[in-house]
Amino acid sequence: MWLQIHGAAMGKCMAPSYANLFMGELEDKLLASTATKPKIWLRYIDDIFLIWTHGRSNLDTFIAHVNNFHPSIKFSSTISSSHVPFLDVLISLSDGILHTNLYSKPTDTFNYIHWSSCHPYHTKKNTPYSLAFRLIRICSLEEALTNRLSLHLQTRGYPLRHIKSAIAKAKQIPRHSAIQKRNNATTNKNE
Numbered sequence: 001m002w003l004q005i006h007g008a009a010m011g012k013c014m015a016p017s018y019a020n021l022f023m024g025e026l027e028d029k030l031l032a033s034t035a036t037k038p039k040i041w042l043r044y045i046d047d048i049f050l051i052w053t054h055g056r057s058n059l060d061t062f063i064a065h066v067n068n069f070h071p072s073i074k075f076s077s078t079i080s081s082s083h084v085p086f087l088d089v090l091i092s093l094s095d096g097i098l099h100t101n102l103y104s105k106p107t108d109t110f111n112y113i114h115w116s117s118c119h120p121y122h123t124k125k126n127t128p129y130s131l132a133f134r135l136i137r138i139c140s141l142e143e144a145l146t147n148r149l150s151l152h153l154q155t156r157g158y159p160l161r162h163i164k165s166a167i168a169k170a171k172q173i174p175r176h177s178a179i180q181k182r183n184n185a186t187t188n189k190n191e
Helices: 015-032 056-068 121-138 145-155 160-171
Strands: 040-044 047-051 083-086 089-094 097-102
Touching (some): 047 083
């Protein structure tokens, strides 16, 4: 048996919002408490990406400060001068330019919906397009990732013609359009 004493109960619908609010306040206080700050600090719930330009010894001091700031919040870190994963993106630095690529954990099995499943046809038909569009948004450079995607989908029984058509459709969208924030139209049922 396990008894949770601190924090929001796991699995409750409000837990992510509560965690996000808590981490937002914590990061505000944390960053205000240190003289040497990251050049860039980006957070998604409890995952943080930062760019540090003050040398390795100052980075080690900063990480120690961060891990001693709150008694129950501890951060793990991946430090690299060439590349680092953040969520599902691999961010790399080459000739002073940041590039992005798809990051998959070693445990990813790419178990997409099987073509022979009983899901609606439109769901199966749109799966290759959605995955290809995701690659367009994430990858800053044209790579052979679409070949890897094609192989993963073929393994799941998708017809090659559907895969090729979906990838071609996604590649028609300019990357700058794909990464722009969209304002989805909302429907008011009371109107």
